[in-house]
Amino acid sequence: MSGAAPTTGRVEVGAAAVARLKPSQRPWGVLRCGGRRRERPGTSKLTSVSTHPSIDRSCGFTEGLCSLPLTEKEGRMATRQRNARGEGSKLREDLLAGAQRILERTGSEDDVSLRAVAREVGVSAPSIYAHFPDGKAIVDALVQQTFEELSALLRQARDESQPPGRLYAVCLAYIRFGLDRPERYLTLFERRRSLERTKQIANAGHGLMYPKGAEAFAILVDAVGESGSESRSRAEEEAALLWASMHGYVTLRFSTPGFQWFADEEHVCEALIRRATSPGRAE
Known part of the structure; x- marks a missing residue:
């Protein structure tokens, strides 16, 4: 048997040979038997063997070859190098x-x-x-990271503009984030999850937005307020309507790529602001 297991195709190992190897020397693709005999229908060859140093004979394992198909994705494990300390x-x-x-x-x-x-x-x-x-913790961290990217772009747009045009700059940054990074945007708002999972997130203290998502929305609320909203509550209402409009536009661009929009995103952004806020606030 060669010293390195192939990363594609099939791996064939003898039971006695596997038993003599240390766990670190086992070819990738030799799986735990789990204490039960696992045979393919119509054949006596097993589809997996124990990775324990001494094979448990009580599981029904017999001498012979076990054959395991390896996909290209699974083969990555054999070639990925450890990170340095x-x-x-x-x-x-x-x-x-x-x-x-x-x-x-x-x-x-x-x-x-x-x-x-x-x-x-x-x-x-x-x-x-x-x-x-x-x-679920991986998903939470990924969503937080993506909201952080969005928040950073909105903050940059806010800080690099003056109040008369700040709302427009923030909204355009939001729209372009969605259009330029569709896979990241869809991670935030379009991933499927169970109803139970949705309730868990909603009851976590920060709602479905996650802390960084709430931060991004707060930047939008502040920009709406600076543009002339009569009160904080009114600014939050207008910001929510504006957010819904921008989200609809971005997701429609994904789902209807053949549709001929009446204008580019700059003009769409101006139109959405006019309709979500008081007249004249987009200038």
């Missing part, structure tokens, strides 16, 4: 990036499990525990 934060970023890719493919946060992220990134599931306790 002190670079644990890089693994965290890799995990978030892996979760992002899963959300882009499936659209559902229920598919972001520790095992799924481990396969995506090419690490063992236990190595994730130092960073996240479960898949």
Whole structure:
């Protein structure tokens, strides 16, 4: 048997050979049997073997070859190099990036499990525990990170503009974030989740927006207030209406790519502000 397991195709190992190897020497693709005999229908060859140093014969494992198909994604685990000491934060970023890719493919946060992220990134599931306790925590961190990116762009637009045009600058920054980074935007607002999960997030003290999401909305409220809103409550009402309008525009751009919009995003932004606020506030 060669020293390195192939990362694609099939891996074939003998039972006796596996028993003699240390766990660190096992070819990737040899899986835990779980104490039960697992055979393919119509054949005596098993689809997995124990990874314990001494194979548990009570599970029904017999001598012979076990054959395991490896997908390209699963093969990444065999080639991914360890991070250098002190670079644990890089693994965290890799995990978030892996979760992002899963959300882009499936659209559902229920598919972001520790095992799924481990396969995506090419690490063992236990190595994730130092960073996240479960898949939902990974999703929460990813959403927080994305809201932070949005908040940073809105703050920059606010700080680089003067009050007469500040509301327009903030709104245009929001729209362009959605259009320029559609996969990140959809992570915030379009991912599917169970009703129970939605209730858990809503009852977490910060609502469905997450802390950084609430910060982004507060920037919009302040910009609306500075543009001439008569009160804070009125500014919040107008900001919510404006946010709903911008979100509708951005998501329609995703879902109806063939539709010919009457104007570019700059003019759409001005029109949305006029309709969500008092007359003349977009200038």
